[in-house]
Amino acid sequence: MRRALDLARESAALGEVPVGCVIYRDGMIIGEGRNRRELRRDALAHAETEAIAQACRTVGGWRLTGSVLCVTLEPCAMCAGAIVNARIPTVCYGAPDRRFGAFGGLFDLLQQPLNHIPVVRGGILAEESVALLQHFFESLRRSHQ
Numbered sequence: 001m002r003r004a005l006d007l008a009r010e011s012a013a014l015g016e017v018p019v020g021c022v023i024y025r026d027g028m029i030i031g032e033g034r035n036r037r038e039l040r041r042d043a044l045a046h047a048e049t050e051a052i053a054q055a056c057r058t059v060g061g062w063r064l065t066g067s068v069l070c071v072t073l074e075p076c077a078m079c080a081g082a083i084v085n086a087r088i089p090t091v092c093y094g095a096p097d098r099r100f101g102a103f104g105g106l107f108d109l110l111q112q113p114l115n116h117i118p119v120v121r122g123g124i125l126a127e128e129s130v131a132l133l134q135h136f137f138e139s140l141r142r143s144h145q
Contacts, residue, residue, distance in 0.1 A: 001070045001094060001125045007034040007047065008072045008132055014039060018132045021047035021071040023055040023064065023088070030067065031055025047071060048079035052086050063087045072129040074101035074122060080109045084116050091120045094129025 007020025011034040023031040033050025037043060048071055056062050064086045072094040075083060080102035083091055097105040103120045110117050 004070045004072050011035045012136045018136050019047040019073045021051040023051045023067050023069045025067040030058040046079050074105045076100040077102040087116050091118050092124045093122050094126050
């Protein structure tokens with residue numbers, strides 16, 4: 001999660017919402033990503049989708065069994081769907097997302113009869129994740145006054 005926080009800080013420095021994601025397997029990072037929606041002008045450029053795409057390239061396939069995904073903000077519905085489709089067995093996230101979170105924040109996708117249900121743990125380094133997001137949005141509001 002520390003590396004995910006570093007990636008989130010990189011996003012913030014570039015004016016992106018600070019979200020970072022790391023996927024590891026057998027103790028090695030196989031994929032990482034950070035939010036780049038503004039830079040790429042792409043609604044799909046979330047930290048999780050970037051990390052999943054890189055991990056798939058690293059392992060040479062779309063099934064990311066045996067991996068752990070760590071992200072600083074609870075995944076949205078799109079990213080939760082990508083996690084399920086990639087067969088990622090374990091997800092750890094920092095800050096809950098009451099507006100868009102799909103693992104219990106707004107709703108819980110895992111309550112549906114899916115063919116793959118990851119184990120999800122929230123609140124990992126939550127204070128740091130929340131503080132990073134709050135600082136970013138406070139700075140954004142100040143700059144628009």
